[in-house]
Amino acid sequence: MQDDEFEEFSYDDLVDMLNDAGELVIKEKAKLKDLELKYGSLQASYEELKTSHENLKETHEKLEEAHNTLLDHKNKAKLSMGLVVKLANHIVYLVLLTPHVVQVISLFVMSHLFWRMKS
Numbered sequence: 199m200q201d202d203e204f205e206e207f208s209y210d211d212l213v214d215m216l217n218d219a220g221e222l223v224i225k226e227k228a229k230l231k232d233l234e235l236k237y238g239s240l241q242a243s244y245e246e247l248k249t250s251h252e253n254l255k256e257t258h259e260k261l262e263e264a265h266n267t268l269l270d271h272k273n274k275a276k277l278s279m280g281l282v283v284k285l286a287n288h289i290v291y292l293v294l295l296t297p298h299v300v301q302v303i304s305l306f307v308m309s310h311l312f313w314r315m316k317s
Contacts, residue, residue, distance in 0.1 A: 207215070
């Protein structure tokens with residue numbers, strides 16, 4: 199810049215420009231202060247959310263573990279129930295079959311006795 203460039207502005211022009219710049223600085227400082235307050239608030243909210251997220255992750259892991267345990271118990275109960283049903287079916291079958299077996303054995307014994315009596 200040359201000295202003749204500054205001669206274009208009058209003293210009053212320079213004072214007005216300085217006042218305008220001062221007002222602009224004051225406005226920008228107010229914006230900066232507002233942004234700093236918002237930043238602090240957002241930072242506090244972030245920390246709360248971060249803590250909440252960690253707590254939720256721990257709770258989720260515990261619930262997932264409990265869910266898996268319940269599924270294991272459910273599967274074991276199904277297997278046990280299946281064995282009980284099979285055993286009950288075999289018992290019913292044996293109970294129903296027993297009279298026939300007794301008849302067959304009785305016939306066999308009677309025919310054996312009859313055969314011995316003939317000999």
